[in-house]
Amino acid sequence: EAQVTQNPRYLITVTGKKLTVTCSQNMNHEYMSWYRQDPGLGLRQIYYSMNVEVTDKGDVPEGYKVSRKEKRNFPLILESPSPNQTSLYFCASSWMGTDTQYFGPGTRLTVL
Amino acid sequence: KNEVEQSPQNLTAQEGEFITINCSYSVGISALHWLQQHPGGGIVSLFMLSSGKKKHGRLIATINIQEKHSSLHITASHPRDSAVYICAVEIVGSNYKLTFGKGTLLTVNP
Numbered sequence: 001e002a003q004v005t006q007n008p009r010y011l012i013t014v015t016g017k018k019l020t021v022t023c024s025q026n027m028n029h030e031y032m033s034w035y036r037q038d039p040g041l042g043l044r045q046i047y048y049s050m051n052v053e054v055t056d057k058g059d060v061p062e063g064y065k066v067s068r069k070e071k072r073n074f075p076l077i078l079e080s081p082s083p084n085q086t087s088l089y090f091c092a093s094s095w096m097g098t099d100t101q102y103f104g105p106g107t108r109l110t111v112l
Numbered sequence: 113k114n115e116v117e118q119s120p121q122n123l124t125a126q127e128g129e130f131i132t133i134n135c136s137y138s139v140g141i142s143a144l145h146w147l148q149q150h151p152g153g154g155i156v157s158l159f160m161l162s163s164g165k166k167k168h169g170r171l172i173a174t175i176n177i178q179e180k181h182s183s184l185h186i187t188a189s190h191p192r193d194s195a196v197y198i199c200a201v202e203i204v205g206s207n208y209k210l211t212f213g214k215g216t217l218l219t220v221n222p
Contacts, residue, residue, distance in 0.1 A: 043212040045211075058209055059211070102157065
């Protein structure tokens with residue numbers, strides 16, 4: 001089954017404790033992206049990647065890192081999480097940027 | 113001012129009604145996406161448009177590039193259509209970066 005998976009689905013952590021949210025797709029898509037969704041602000045793009053080793057900043061990249069060492073994986077790294085990074089995070093992938101996006105199920109992160 | 117504006121923010125309809133959700137944008141775009149998000153659920157891509165009109169079942173999406181406007185129509189609405197509908201655009205020259213509207217919450221009552 002074609003899908004985008006994210007782990008963990010739920011995470012409660014404390015300020016400053018490094019964490020990684022994984023994202024994996026099995027569709028051989030070139031384009032992958034991370035979004036955060038906050039009440040009243042909607043979805044905002046954090047980082048995206050057009051291919052292996054090619055990444056670029058979205059609208060809200062501060063406090064986040066990404067890497068794209070393999071085509072199928074695009075982890076989101078929070079080196080020193082802060083409470084303002086409490087949010088619902090979605091990973092997505094597509095063949096190309098201008099194409100139907102397939103979204104993961106979301107990761108609800110709470111930073112205390 | 114947001115680059116992508118959706119209207120209405122909230123919409124309540126009776127089952128069977130024809131629904132229209134609007135999306136206006138202020139920049140040049142290479143494509144526009146319509147997404148659906150059920151309460152507590154994930155996000156599903158409904159349409160990707162760069163011109164004209166697309167139809168899938170009871171859903172129709174149109175775009176007018178000159179007027180910088182897109183509409184999502186739902187015919188014969190059903191309670192299972194209740195969801196947030198989100199418009200997103202790829203701005204020309206942005207290297208596929210997506211900019212989103214804040215969404216329209218649709219509630220269809222039986």
